[in-house]
Amino acid sequence: MGETGAVTPARKAPLDHYLPPKGVADELLRPDGTLRPVWKPMIEHLAGRNPDQVNQDFARGDLYLQDAGVYYRQYTGDESALRDWPLSHIPVIIGETEWSKLAEGIAQRAELLERTMADLYGPATLVKRGILPPQLVARNPEWLRPMVGIKPRSDHYLHFLAFEIGRSPDGSWLVLGDRTQAPSGAGFALENRMATLRVFNDLYQETNVHRLAAFFRTFRDRLTQLRGPEQGQVAILTPGQNTDTYFEHAYIARYLGFLLLESEDLVSVDGKLMVRTISGLEPVSVLWRRLDSRFADPLELDESSALGTPGMVGTLRSGAVTMLNCLGSGVLEARALMAFMPRISEALMGERLKLPNIATWWCGQASERAYVGENLERMMIGPALSTQLPFEIDSSTALGGRFRDNARGPVRDWLDKNGGALVGQQAVTLSTTPAMIDGKLMPRPMVVRVFAARTKDGWTVMPGGYARIGRTEDPTALAMQSGGSVADVWVVSDAPVSTETLSGQQPGPFIRRMPGRLPARAADNLFWLGRYVERADFTARTLRAYHLRLEDNGGTPMPVFDQLGRYLEGRGLYLAEPLPDLFLNLLERARGCASKVRDRFSDDGWYALDELEGAARDLAGAVDHGDATGRALSQLLRKLAGFAGLVNDNMFRFSGWRFMSMGRALERGVQISDLLAVFSASGAAQGSLDAALEIGDSVMTHRRRYSVETNRNTVVDLLALDPENPRSVIYQAGVLLDQQAKLPRPGKSSQLTEVGRRILRVHTDLSVATPEVLDSAALAKLADDLQAVSDAIHTQYMG
Numbered sequence: 001m002g003e004t005g006a007v008t009p010a011r012k013a014p015l016d017h018y019l020p021p022k023g024v025a026d027e028l029l030r031p032d033g034t035l036r037p038v039w040k041p042m043i044e045h046l047a048g049r050n051p052d053q054v055n056q057d058f059a060r061g062d063l064y065l066q067d068a069g070v071y072y073r074q075y076t077g078d079e080s081a082l083r084d085w086p087l088s089h090i091p092v093i094i095g096e097t098e099w100s101k102l103a104e105g106i107a108q109r110a111e112l113l114e115r116t117m118a119d120l121y122g123p124a125t126l127v128k129r130g131i132l133p134p135q136l137v138a139r140n141p142e143w144l145r146p147m148v149g150i151k152p153r154s155d156h157y158l159h160f161l162a163f164e165i166g167r168s169p170d171g172s173w174l175v176l177g178d179r180t181q182a183p184s185g186a187g188f189a190l191e192n193r194m195a196t197l198r199v200f201n202d203l204y205q206e207t208n209v210h211r212l213a214a215f216f217r218t219f220r221d222r223l224t225q226l227r228g229p230e231q232g233q234v235a236i237l238t239p240g241q242n243t244d245t246y247f248e249h250a251y252i253a254r255y256l257g258f259l260l261l262e263s264e265d266l267v268s269v270d271g272k273l274m275v276r277t278i279s280g281l282e283p284v285s286v287l288w289r290r291l292d293s294r295f296a297d298p299l300e301l302d303e304s305s306a307l308g309t310p311g312m313v314g315t316l317r318s319g320a321v322t323m324l325n326c327l328g329s330g331v332l333e334a335r336a337l338m339a340f341m342p343r344i345s346e347a348l349m350g351e352r353l354k355l356p357n358i359a360t361w362w363c364g365q366a367s368e369r370a371y372v373g374e375n376l377e378r379m380m381i382g383p384a385l386s387t388q389l390p391f392e393i394d395s396s397t398a399l400g401g402r403f404r405d406n407a408r409g410p411v412r413d414w415l416d417k418n419g420g421a422l423v424g425q426q427a428v429t430l431s432t433t434p435a436m437i438d439g440k441l442m443p444r445p446m447v448v449r450v451f452a453a454r455t456k457d458g459w460t461v462m463p464g465g466y467a468r469i470g471r472t473e474d475p476t477a478l479a480m481q482s483g484g485s486v487a488d489v490w491v492v493s494d495a496p497v498s499t500e501t502l503s504g505q506q507p508g509p510f511i512r513r514m515p516g517r518l519p520a521r522a523a524d525n526l527f528w529l530g531r532y533v534e535r536a537d538f539t540a541r542t543l544r545a546y547h548l549r550l551e552d553n554g555g556t557p558m559p560v561f562d563q564l565g566r567y568l569e570g571r572g573l574y575l576a577e578p579l580p581d582l583f584l585n586l587l588e589r590a591r592g593c594a595s596k597v598r599d600r601f602s603d604d605g606w607y608a609l610d611e612l613e614g615a616a617r618d619l620a621g622a623v624d625h626g627d628a629t630g631r632a633l634s635q636l637l638r639k640l641a642g643f644a645g646l647v648n649d650n651m652f653r654f655s656g657w658r659f660m661s662m663g664r665a666l667e668r669g670v671q672i673s674d675l676l677a678v679f680s681a682s683g684a685a686q687g688s689l690d691a692a693l694e695i696g697d698s699v700m701t702h703r704r705r706y707s708v709e710t711n712r713n714t715v716v717d718l719l720a721l722d723p724e725n726p727r728s729v730i731y732q733a734g735v736l737l738d739q740q741a742k743l744p745r746p747g748k749s750s751q752l753t754e755v756g757r758r759i760l761r762v763h764t765d766l767s768v769a770t771p772e773v774l775d776s777a778a779l780a781k782l783a784d785d786l787q788a789v790s791d792a793i794h795t796q797y798m799g
Contacts, residue, residue, distance in 0.1 A: 014046040018434065020443040025167045025431040027092055027446070038095045038492050045203045051439050058089045058436070061195040069598075069606045070191050071247055087192065088469040088485040089199050090434050092446060096210070096493040102165070102173055102450070103461040105355025110161050110452040110459045112341070113180060113332050115348045117157040121148050121328060131343050142181070142330030144293060146300045150317050152326050154226055159324040159454045160219070160288070162186075165355075166447045167431035174358050176447060178338070181330035182290045185449050187248035189466040190216075190255065192488040208493040210463035214500040218460060219453040220256045223286050226322045232285030233275060233517065235259035237266075239291045239307050241595050249290050250598035255502070259284075260599040263291070265519045268311025271318035277517040278655060278797040279744040286322045293327040301327070435469050435485070445470040448489055464489040518655040522600060524798040525593040526656045530663025531790075532590035533609075537640050538671040539583050541695045542568060544633040547578070549691075551627040559685030567678055578629040579620040587613040600656050608643040615639060658739040662793065665739075669732035670786045672696060672719055677779035680712050689715045696727045713771040720774055720782075721766060729782065733763040736789065743797070755792045762786065 015035075020026035028039050035043060046054065062084075070085040094102075119126050120143065126132040137143050162183035164176040193212055197204055223234050238249040240262050253260035259275065266284065267274050274281040289296065295305040297312035315321050331337075338357045345353050432443035446469050451462040467487045546564040565575060573580045591613050594601055619632040644664075651657045678684070679692040689710050693699045696719045705722075706714045720729045736759045745753060752760065762785050774782075 014043050014441050017440045018443060020432050023169055024429055024443075025169055025171045026443060027094075027167070027431055027433040028441075028443075031171075036095075038093050041203060041207050042090070042093060042200075045200065046441070054436070054439075057199045061087055061089055061199040064195045064198045065191065067607050068191065068194070068603050069247070069610060070188075070195075085188075085191070085195075086485040087195055088435050088444075088467075088487040089196070090436055090441070091196055091200075091488040091490045092433050092448065092467045093490045093492060096491055099463065099491045102355065103463075105173075105175075105353070106163055106165075106450055106452050106461045107459040108345075108349075108351065108354050109163065109175065109178070109341075110158065110454075112345050112349060112353075113161065113178060114156060114158045116337075116344055117180075117326070117329060117332060119348065120331060121150065121157070121326075126344060126347065129347070131347050132337075132340055136334065136336050136340075137331065140331050140334055142293065142328065142333070144301060144328040144331075146313055147316075147326070147328040150313075150326075151319070152316075152322065153228070153319045154322045156454060157326040158329060159222075160186075161325075161452045163450050163452070164447050165450060166358075169429050169431075173355060175338075175355055176358050177335075178333055179449075180325055180332040181292060182325075183451070184245040184248060184290070185466055186216075186451050186462070187251040187255070188245075188486065189449075189451070189462070189464065189488070191251065192466050192486060193464070196488040207490070208495065208497050210491045210493065210497050211500060212462060212464055213502045214498065215451075215453065215460060215462045216256065217500070217502050218455050220258075220502075222453070222455045223256075223258075223288070223324075225456065227285040228322075230283055230285060232283035232321075233259055234286040234288075235261045235275065235284050236288045237261050237263065237291050237296075239295070241592075243290075245290070246595075247598065253599040258288070259517070259519060260522075261287075261519060262521065263296075263307050263309045265521050266309040266312075268309065268315050271314055272320045273309075273312070273315040275517070276520040278520055278523050278659075279517060282517050284321055286324070288324045289327075293330050296327055430470075433467065433469065433487070435487075446487070450489075463491040518659075520798045522597050522656060523659045524794070525596045526600070526660040527663040527793065527798075529590055529593035529597075530660040530665075531667040532586050532593060533640065533643065534664040534667035535671065536583065536586040536590060537637065537644075538668070538675075538695070539571075539573065539586060540633045540637050540640065541697065542675075543573065543579070543583065544630050544637070545691050545694050546575070547626055547630040547633065550625060551630065558687070560687035560691055563679075563685040563688060564691060575625075577620070578623050578625050579616065579632070584613075584616055584620060587616050597656070602646070602650050604650065605643065605646050608639070608646055612636065612639045612643060655743060658743060659797075662736055662739050665732040665735035666786055666790055666793075668727070669729045669736075670783050672727065672729050672732075673779050673783035673786065676716060676719055676774075677776045677783065680716055680779075681776040692719065698725060698727050701725060716771040716774050720779070721769060721771065730763065730766040732786075733759060733766055737763050753796060755789065755796050758785070758789045758792050762789065 018028065020029060025031075028036060028043075030036055049057070065085045065087060071083060116126070120137060124137075127134050127137060158180060160183060162179035162185055164179070165173050166176050168174050190212060227234060236249055236253045236258050238246060238260060240246065243249075250260055252258075261275060261284075265275050267276060267281065269281065273284045273287065275284050291307060294302045295307045297310060298305045298308045299310040300313040301308070313327065316323060316327065341357055342353055345351055430445040430447060433446045434441045435444040436442075437444075446467045448465055448467045450465040452459050453462070454460075467489055469485045469487050471484050542564070546561070546568060549558060549561045549564065568575060568580075572582050574582075587609075591609050594606060594609050598606065616636055619636070623629045623632045647657075647660065651660075675692055675695060679688040689712065690699075692715055693702050693710070698718055702710065702714065702718055705718065708714065718725055719727060722728045723730050723734060725731055737756075740753075740756055740759055745751075762782070766782075769778075
């Protein structure tokens with residue numbers, strides 16, 4: 001390939017079917033049809049690989065995303081479902097020189113939005129001077145009157161922004177939208193990069209692609225600096241796992257080492273924002289908000305909000321917390337505001353916009369002179385708006401519609417009734433970029449989302465971002481909800497680039513950071529994750545014992561078989577289906593608890609649990625009663641053991657791991673106590689003791705440990721009183737005693753807490769007991785005492 005970018009015949013194959021639409025800018029090809037130089041390494045790479053190799057490369061990226069559990073939530077009517085992340089494997093490639101100019105424009109726009117926000121919630125000079133129409137601000141539901149006059153603690157309203165940009169037909173870049181409320185996508189950009197690395201590992205190393213880690217490290221360090229003298233927590237506030245970007249919230253929190261909180265974790269106390277932790281209330285100094293402003297405080301903003309924290313506005317008013325971005329910043333996302341950005345830039349910064357907007361119009365009330373054009377019926381509008389207006393519109397042109405002449409009366413009436421807020425925006429013909437479609441490179445429309453973060457030295461722009469790629473040539477089908485996909489954005493240099501990591505080179509002495517405080521809600525979910533997993537394990541073992549005996553029975557009445565059936569159905573496990581719904585629900589609940597603490601859970605652990613639940617649901621509809629179900633349950637038990645092994649071997653021994661371990665131990669103790677109360681009872685069916693040993697996974701141990709045949713005392717001794725048996729009740733009490741002693745105590749007191757006293761009492765009673773005294777009544781009481789321990793744990797640490 002020559003310096004002009006022309007493709008040699010030997011390397012032409014990837015571009016054989018690549019034909020951008022006429023009159024549209026293309027990221028890969030220049031207007032004269034020659035290859036843009038920054039794309040040369042990529043095209044040569046693809047030309048040197050056969051279709052099977054390319055498919056294998058793409059599969060590595062897809063497998064990474066699957067293993068990492070990257071997903072988005074797709075909404076259909078009132079329902080939603082999790083979907084695999086739709087990666088478009090070919091990145092968008094932009095040269096460093098072009099990107100540098102873009103970054104200058106983005107940084108300027110970020111500062112302009114900061115000054116605009118400061119004016120709207122401060123002196124309001126833009127309205128007073130007639131630069132902004134008052135109704136554009138006052139009638140915007142995102143302009144929050146309670147926030148007027150509140151000075152941000154950090155002296156800045158905005159700290160993290162996103163911008164939608166697109167290339168116009170003449171090749172220049174335009175801002176299509178500002179994202180100031182709770183910008184999403186930065187975490188997904190990171191995951192796109194990780195997946196694309198798997199696809200093009202060698203090429204990535206050779207192509208001088210700018211890394212993303214330094215951007216996040218600088219921003220993380222800035223948030224840490226904003227904690228102030230009280231050195232409170234830095235946290236990310238999420239609406240919860242049902243939002244479509246929850247995965248990203250958890251990913252960013254884990255990547256940066258910040259707490260991930262929901263509003264219920266927070267409480268306002270004497271004008272300070274506090275987080276409920278297992279150690280009590282701890283101050284929050286910096287809160288990165290991923291929740292829409294109006295939902296943040298039901299006391300002063302939206303009283304119907306179930307997502308907010310009462311008193312949140314008061315903590316901002318008192319200057320106790322720095323919020324990113326300040327409440328009320330959603331007002332800056334108004335499409336109408338874009339029509340005034342050039343004038344605002346001149347007024348507040350004395351500069352022209354370096355990066356222009358998409359062309360936008362605003363019309364005031366019908367009784368006033370229109371801000372742009374007096375003839376409303378001739379105003380251009382975008383296709384999205386045309387579906388919202390209650391009068392006839394001609395949408396026959398590609399750039400938008402025109403009001404018909406006969407709409408003049410309805411237009412005026414509608415404007416008068418609705419406050420005159422009518423916005424028009426030019427429909428932009430987006431540039432195209434390569435996407436691999438059915439093994440061929442095809443041009444598809446795209447927009448790029450870029451990110452800007454405030455640091456101590458001003459605004460910095462991420463050297464990359466992510467692109468939304470159209471499913472078809474239709475530029476309106478960009479959203480993932482419409483079948484669109486996403487791609488990494490590579491900013492490439494002609495010279496080698498820095499290979500910085502998130503940790504960077506920190507000056508000064510080595511410091512070992514201790515894990516942050518554990519929020520009470522996270523502790524609760526980890527505790528119940530342990531309980532649900534262990535309950536599922538015990539249930540699977542009991543169901544397996546039933547189905548194996550069903551197979552062995554061959555239709556002959558068998559007392560222990562009937563007793564197992566009664567025992568299972570008494571616990572709500574109805575046996576009409578081989579794998580009852582309650583068993584499947586236990587796995588679903590476990591996965592639900594894990595999903596609420598994704599920031600504290602390893603990818604391997606999450607994937608193992610996700611795979612376990614999926615496998616159980618697949619098997620539920622594919623096996624019959626008897627041996628087939630028994631073998632299926634053995635398969636699921638191995639997966640449960642794999643999950644337990646991953647968690648036990650890989651999780652850091654912080655408080656969260658201790659709560660999960662305590663949940664498992666407590667549940668195992670309850671289940672074994674309950675099992676023995678029934679199956680070792682006087683008059684229990686023949687074979688009950690053998691069934692108890694099988695369910696308690698102690699058959700081989702019993703054979704080795706006792707020289708006599710199975711009897712009630714040996715079984716109770718092994719499953720209840722043997723401290724060396726990891727399945728015994730006393731062993732679980734020992735785990736509870738050990739782990740609870742390592743948890744924080746109120747006021748750092750050396751005295752036993754109520755939880756500690758209850759556990760010690762159970763452990764002591766078991767230590768001095770003999771099999772003879774542990775009759776069915778005593779075993780049932782033991783199960784109740786362990787349940788009381790669970791209640792005490794909740795009261796002390798999560799209440």
